[in-house]
Amino acid sequence: MTELPLTMTAGQPAPLGATFDGEGVNFAVFSEHASRVTLALFSEDGARELADLDLPERTGAIWHGYVAGLRPGQQYGLRVHGLYRPDMGHRFNPHKLLVDPYAKRLTGHLRWHDALMGYEVGAKADDLSIDTRDSAPYMPRSVVVDPAFSWGDDAAPQVPTDQSVIYEAHVKGLTALHPRVTKPGTFLGLAEEPVIEHLLDLGVTAIELLPVQAFLNDRFLVEKGLTNYWGYQTLGFFAPEPRYMANGDIAEFQQMVATLHTAGIEVILDVVYNHTCEGNEMGPTLAFRGIDNASYYRLADNPRHYVNDTGTGNTLNTGHPMVMRMVLDSLRYWVEVMHVDGFRFDLAATLGRRPHGFDRDASLLQAIRQDPVLAKVKLIAEPWDIGPGGYQLGAFPPPFMEWNDKFRDGVRRFWRGDPGRAPDLAERITGSALQFDHSGRPATTSVNFLTAHDGFTLTDVVSYVEKHNEANGEGNRDGHSENFSDNMGVEGPTETASVNTARARRRRNMMATLLVSQGTPMILAGDEIGHSQGGNNNAYCQDNPTAWIDWEAADDAFLAFTRRAIAFRKAHPVLRQRMFLHSRERAIDGLEDIFWRRADGEPMSQQDWEDPELRLIAVEMRTASGTPPYAALETAVFAVFNAGASVRVVVPEAPEGEAWSLHLDSSRPTLAPRSLRSGAFKVAADSVAVLVLEPTA
Template sequence: MIVTAGAPEPLGLRLGEGGANIAVFSETAERIDLCLFDAAGAREIARLTLPGRTGPVFHGFVPGLQAGALYGLRAYGPYAPERGLYFNPRKLLLDPFALELDAPARLHPSFFPDSSEDSAAFAPKAKACDPQPAPARRNGIPWRDTIIYEAHVRGFTKLLQDVPEKLRGTFAGLAHPAAIAHLQKLGVTALELLPCAAGLDERHLHELGLSNYWGYNPVAPLAPDPRLAPGGWAEVREAVAALHAAGLEVLIDVVFNHTAEGDGHGPLISLRGLDNPAYYRLYRQNPAAYINDAGCGNILRADHPAVIRLTMDALRAWAIYGGVDGFRFDLMTTLGRRADGFDPHAPLFAALAQDPALRGLKLIAEPWDLGPGGYQIGAFPANWGEWNDRYRDAARKFWRGDSGMIGDLATRLAGSADLFAGKKPPSRSINFVTAHDGFTLADLVSYAHKHNEANGEANRDGTDANYSWNNGVEGETADATILAARRRDQRALLATLIFSRGTPMLSMGAEFGQSQRGNNNAYAQDNEISWLDWAGGDPRLLAFAMRALALRRAIPAFTDEHFLTGAARDDGPADVEWWGVDGPLRAPEQWQGARHFLGAVFTVGDSRAALLLNAGSAPVARALPHRAGKRWRLALDSQTEDGAPIPTSRIVVAARSAAVFVEDVARPPRKTGAKRARS
């Protein structure tokens, strides 16, 4: 085979008329070879040195190369880890801009720097392809109407019997009518999927016989993971189109803060072997050491043009080829870091803001990392959503029974003005009680402590700050009273989340009692611990969640985009009135101490609704502000299994329950009898 000079754009291998162009970025390499393999990926059939070089880009054109060709890269230069250089032509490297892989990436001892073995026989190969763009995206769902459901592609359908077995655990399974019907019935509007790009297992998991189930360990950000999308981009595109047709948006969790190559002892599989100092943030005084603000061994150098280009091309691939509606960025603070710390005007933010394919999408930040100054909630661009962990902690502590929580909880119910007012609307606060990382909702009220023994780390992994409780027994029990109490607490937590200002996010299975047996860090559990247990789901809890979400959609007072002030609007009632067990909360001392009841009356125009939360052990009878010609109607009551209100003329909130009252027009009194005719 021959190779000509080709062109420096676009990066990666891209098919064109008469063959394929390959362009590879490296500021420090001396030479780059393109290696072609047979159809099985077992035998290297050609090694072509890229003859062209434009600045830091090596490039070439291979006539006759067609779709389906398997390839990898070899990079030449000094092997000097003390200078941050890891060139080793015995290691076959994955094109970081690859659009498809031939098979799932599997860790092998030959990948590591201390191995002299050639890794080509075991390394994942990129596959030449030319994916078709997705259909034009429909108009997005407004933020104020958005309800997010966080799910895992594999775990969502792996045990769903109505989906054909060969489709379970894939994008095709996600697009099956049985999977979509559940999401529609529940009433969510956006599916937020855990990472879907090709990833690799960590070394210690390989030794334990486990695998990285969540996918937060990427190797090829532009390529769908073959385990989730064996049909490649076509499968992703068709699944997203099916979800769109059902009225659902699709968001993808993306990981650009670190890669699967880890620290200096990790595998040589892609970026490290191509240009380690350009792609990774190293210590200036010791280039052999990686800055580790993500806690995964390395972080990407997100202010370097090469990393910005890789990130932007990957996002565009998911938007253009997959047709997705937005992204959730894992540990996004890392992507705003410069050498001297976080910068809210970092280059990547500017690039996203001007890109026509991306700037109109929903963008959500996980606004922290482990580095210095890593907690940056409220510091991201105005159009971005941000995960709100303060909401999570306040809701958990209140329902656990902690003292002094009603002030913090009121701030969270009202949209977290302390974090976002003057910066972005309340809907950009992504409120959640549980997420993939941590206890499930059922486990939150069933376990006081984590139980991660199955992860093989002697229960040392995972957070201890769970703010959880077990209702009297740790873990599984047959006690009907305790089980009823746990269901009651789950309903109260769901009601709190759903009727707060901001965008609610439910984690997969929260709607019907999914348990992970107390594991609060199930990233390595690609099994029944993490897969959604459809057969064991609680239909009563599902009915409650459906009722609550339908009520939220019907009441503008719960979704208004203004921060609350407590001031009257247009000579009407105040936009919010706070109530305690003894009446209106007006004096500072009324917000202090062991108070476990909080009521909020929200008013928007003629829409008025009250959310009453009672975490105490006794029922609370409470009057609500009255308007002439109006009456309060109980619309949802978490003391009942499905939330259906028990007819009542009194405003009473049962112990450890939540209630929603809606203001209606008062009906005229009924006549007690017919008027007698005169004799």
């Protein structure tokens, strides 16, 4: 089939993907086991297949060719020939149009049809059969793009980690209901003035976006009238998600980044290099499976099946050099071409897996660490997957930071009043040193969070004991069952003033704990204004007001408190040190920089720590040994975390010329800073109080 007078010449094996050089387009595709690779070219509207051209040259495992006269905007796909032998791990089927793994733009989303399957649906032999229907009518097209963008004087903010406050957000969820955003649900909408004003006013330094690489709407969701809202089913590792582009132009993403950079805000992407959207052997053939199944995926001992350490049906084979190259090329593309400032790696334990299990020195992790481009950006690991030995908190090498779920659970359980939780909270507010104080890693390695996209919002943590995921259509079986939450006596919304007062204070307690703890704080978008998901703790398929932030219902009082707590953290470097704080017996240099005290001012004893009814922690934090001197700014911070009854707390003795001032009190959120008149003060029940040692002058 050739309706265009085109000539294919040898071209070059690099770079991979479709590259416009001003006169034509070079195509290069990796496939180690294919016998033939065909380029399918489509009409301007994508409706007609105009030409099928075999890539004429093969250099190693890279097939390549050059077509003069093609321009950006050209729609194309791939058809790859070879063995269809699932029992040998090969699933080539040239009847299936495939997305180029290096495509920089996709035209949209696929339309579900059985022709997308490489096998005959319902056949007796299941996936061992082969389906010969053309899948092109149902597939999105890859698009040739020229990614050049006029960046002007754009510069990465490069905010040091000890000054970072991360804000996890969803492109659509953040903007869909904002009354002043003119392009809701898009990259351009996220970069509009009302959103940036809110971020700057709040005090965050980075926005961490849920997946924005092109992803799949799962068939089982579409059939239930739902949507893959979160985006953890990647189809294209280089292409921005089409639904977030108002006009289908990748420059919209670049414009968003440039605008955020101008405001001094970093952009971090949540990326999913552990699996793809193609599922297990019963899933569709959309790209990687049809290009070279045996190379792109980790296969089981019976290569008909897939290793499933991710719980999604497949695991990307990042140990293969060309798959690893794709991941690295993708990361560098988003840094160099799209100017992002960092990445949060979904199920990152999978990226470090070797046949014997997790290895912090696995090839991909080593490659990322040594890469000169990636060395400039923030790297954050979600340090677990569902495979054997998949929980690897603290095991990643520097410079990786890590999501710390122990912080989340420890803070929730302490404030809920669980017995014996005070020692754990002490570990969490000092940077979880047991997990992270090794290999020269800084205290900022621990990304502390109370909530994230996966789980209850902060309002729901204090409003529900049980999850309420019925709207997901899975009989409320999905989502975590243990959330360490507390409804204060009433499940869900209530008009009872005492319950709402208690819930508001609990939220202030947890937010204050987050923002005075050593480590790098992360806040879930919407928590600062009281967003609720109605008790749904797994809103992955709720592309609707359940997950969209309701700006009109904003809790202005809690927003003001959160803003104040962030400002307080920024103003007091003792709270955000890179060096870990240690008591004398644990300090390398023998100098104490942290002091634990009882309410009566006496040092904590081992017996005190072992008391299961201990509900109060008082800690004096000073500048860590080896940290640049902050003495000109402040001497010490004294924080009290009281999950019990009101109590009079004795403060450490102040040196001559200095006095303790109360700056933050969750029981009196609007209280102005004031100096103490005596060596003790009353701490309210269920509250956090933070004091600063300041010159009396």
